[in-house]
Amino acid sequence: MKKFRIAFTLVLLAxxxxxxxxxxxVPSAHAASASTGALSGTTVTINNGPGDxxxxxxxxxxxxxxxxxxxxxxxxxxxxxxxxxxxxPTNGGQDLLSGISGTTVAYMHxxxxxxxxxxxxxxxxxxxxxxxxxxxDNAIRESPAIGNRTVAWVDxxxxxxxxxxxxxxxxxxxxxxxxxxxxxLNLELAVSADGSVIVWAKCTGSFSGCDIWEAVLxxxxxxxxxxxxxxxxxxxxxxxxxxxxxxTRNGEQDIYWQPVGGGAEQQISFAGPDRNPHISGNLIVFDxxxxxxxxxxxxxxxxxxxxxxxxxxxxxxxxETLSGISLTSDGTxxxxxxxxxxxxxxxxxxxxxxxxxxxxxVLSLPANQTVPATSPQEATVTYTVTASDPDDPASQxxxxxxxxxxxxxxxxxxxxxxxxxGTTTVTCTASDPAGxxxxxxxxxxxxxxxQQVSDLINxxxxxxxxxxxxxxxxxxxxxxxxxxxxxxxxxxxxxxxDFIGFVQSHTGKGITQSQATQLIASAQRIQAVLGC
Numbered sequence: 001m002k003k004f005r006i007a008f009t010l011v012l013l014a015x016x017x018x019x020x021x022x023x024x025x026v027p028s029a030h031a032a033s034a035s036t037g038a039l040s041g042t043t044v045t046i047n048n049g050p051g052d053x054x055x056x057x058x059x060x061x062x063x064x065x066x067x068x069x070x071x072x073x074x075x076x077x078x079x080x081x082x083x084x085x086x087x088x089p090t091n092g093g094q095d096l097l098s099g100i101s102g103t104t105v106a107y108m109h110x111x112x113x114x115x116x117x118x119x120x121x122x123x124x125x126x127x128x129x130x131x132x133x134x135x136x137d138n139a140i141r142e143s144p145a146i147g148n149r150t151v152a153w154v155d156x157x158x159x160x161x162x163x164x165x166x167x168x169x170x171x172x173x174x175x176x177x178x179x180x181x182x183x184x185l186n187l188e189l190a191v192s193a194d195g196s197v198i199v200w201a202k203c204t205g206s207f208s209g210c211d212i213w214e215a216v217l218x219x220x221x222x223x224x225x226x227x228x229x230x231x232x233x234x235x236x237x238x239x240x241x242x243x244x245x246x247x248t249r250n251g252e253q254d255i256y257w258q259p260v261g262g263g264a265e266q267q268i269s270f271a272g273p274d275r276n277p278h279i280s281g282n283l284i285v286f287d288x289x290x291x292x293x294x295x296x297x298x299x300x301x302x303x304x305x306x307x308x309x310x311x312x313x314x315x316x317x318x319x320e321t322l323s324g325i326s327l328t329s330d331g332t333x334x335x336x337x338x339x340x341x342x343x344x345x346x347x348x349x350x351x352x353x354x355x356x357x358x359x360x361x362v363l364s365l366p367a368n369q370t371v372p373a374t375s376p377q378e379a380t381v382t383y384t385v386t387a388s389d390p391d392d393p394a395s396q397x398x399x400x401x402x403x404x405x406x407x408x409x410x411x412x413x414x415x416x417x418x419x420x421x422g423t424t425t426v427t428c429t430a431s432d433p434a435g436x437x438x439x440x441x442x443x444x445x446x447x448x449x450x451q452q453v454s455d456l457i458n459x460x461x462x463x464x465x466x467x468x469x470x471x472x473x474x475x476x477x478x479x480x481x482x483x484x485x486x487x488x489x490x491x492x493x494x495x496x497x498d499f500i501g502f503v504q505s506h507t508g509k510g511i512t513q514s515q516a517t518q519l520i521a522s523a524q525r526i527q528a529v530l531g532c
Contacts, residue, residue: 041350041351046065046348048341051068051069051071052066054346056337057336058335059100062079063080063336064078065336066098073095074087074090074096075107075120077105078346080350093110093112095107097142101191104119106131106145107120113137114140115139115141116137116139119170139157140157141154141156143187145191147193162181163186164179165186165189166178167198176222178198181202184204185205187210188200190278197238198215198222199214211227211228213227219402235275239280239435241260241396242433243260244284245257255267255274257279257305261398264395272291272292274301276322276323282304282435283302285301287320290315293315297316297318299320300312306391306392306433309354316339318339319340320337320339321338333350358434359389359390360436360438361436361438362389363386363429365428365441365442366384368445369443371419373449373452374528378420380418381417383444385401386399392433397431399430400429423443426444449492449526449530450485453477454481455522459519460474460477466510469506473519476498476502479495480499483495489530489531499519500524
């Protein structure tokens with residue numbers, strides 16, 4: 001079984017390459033809706049040597065890819081700035097299907113005993129490290145993706161017929177299983193650059209009947225959610241704020257995207273099929289089949305979410321596919337892809353991102369709030385948080401609020417969170433598709449029983465009742481406050497009951513009905529806080 005899975009992986013890689021290299025044409029169905037622009041930059045040969053070089057991925061100036069020039073599959077890395085190109089050390093077997101984040105490469109290592117996931121830190125001088133090794137070394141794990149310190153992979157170990165998605169933290173060595181399907185297949189995963197979002201396709205068959213899912217890390221916990229339900233969406237990718245994917249739901253393969261967490265879906269719509277989107281910052285790179293070329297083939301295009309402009313990266317008589325992109329904070333964009341020449345080779349293109357969106361959203365936060373507790377521990381508070389951005393529609397903005405407990409609340413108005421007695425600082429962030437982020441905070445103070453008694457005394461005094469009534473009410477409440485401060489809850493409850501009875505007996509006799517309603521409601525709320 002293990003040998004079959006290893007062989008299947010290599011066959012699968014070859015079949016994916018063939019499929020993605022444009023052997024099938026799909027009739028066009030859409031007219032162009034995006035403006036077009038020109039790019040100037042530098043084309044770089046990453047590796048066009050003997051044998052096949054495939055599956056390139058880029059992070060900053062570093063590229064990882066698979067090479068079989070020696071007859072075995074090896075993972076290599078290439079520095080686009082210096083030209084350095086080297087093989088990741090191996091201990092036998094075959095290495096392939098890599099991903100890269102910063103200087104860390106994650107890849108699949110296949111041997112006769114199993115398929116395992118390894119990581120390697122470029123320039124560290126240390127050997128590759130197996131992630132979450134099994135005691136009997138019979139794992140069947142494939143297709144790793146990496147973002148920051150999060151590595152995710154497709155795991156066939158427990159049930160080869162129904163692969164699952166797992167996430168692994170390189171620092172804490174913690175493993176999470178994100179799916180647990182017994183009838184569906186989880187495939188085609190990607191991890192955001194910051195490691196907080198994982199996306200994948202959940203399919204009824206091998207690369208068929210697929211919908212896009214996401215898992216978001218918040219407060220140390222991963223939460224999964226379905227994003228599409230068309231049964232025709234595949235190859236997702238994310239920058240942590242936006243999820244991109246392709247879909248054939250309308251008859252033609254096109255690129256779609258929506259905010260992390262779900263929201264209004266948008267589409268890149270122009271003539272010809274598009275697929276395999278990758279996103280970094282506000283730039284989406286994808287493979288487009290050019291039906292107008294003298295020799296129709298796949299080319300690499302870039303779409304800017306900030307300017308809604310489409311840019312053509314390649315224009316040759318051969319197909320360029322499996323493209324990836326990295327946009328760094330200085331606006332430098334690096335695109336990589338595969339080209340089928342005498343064999344498969346890897347190239348890149350470096351350019352300055354045009355009209356990059358550098359403006360963060362503007363958060364609209366509620367004022368600091370003070371509310372009375374409604375139970376012995378807490379109060380439920382309703383508040384509204386919104387954001388706006390001159391460069392992006394509201395549907396593309398992502399808002400999250402986190403309190404001191406680490407809980408995260410999603411975008412939306414009228415958010416209900418339960419707050420404990422005391423003061424809680426709520427920190428909110430708003431991010432746009434380019435990764436620009438605004439941050440702000442406000443406080444929610446939940447008053448306990450003692451503070452509410454003080455407030456009730458102030459309320460009594462604000463009514464300017466006859467002095468004998470005001471003094472009687474104040475004295476009763478002072479007794480309540482003294483009992484609370486002394487920890488004598490039963491006495492405080494009894495005193496509040498006497499206070500309520502006194503108010504009721506004097507309603508219409510110096511205390512109006514409206515005043516009585518307010519006083520009694522406040523006293524009963526204090527009783528609820530005390531647990532009377």
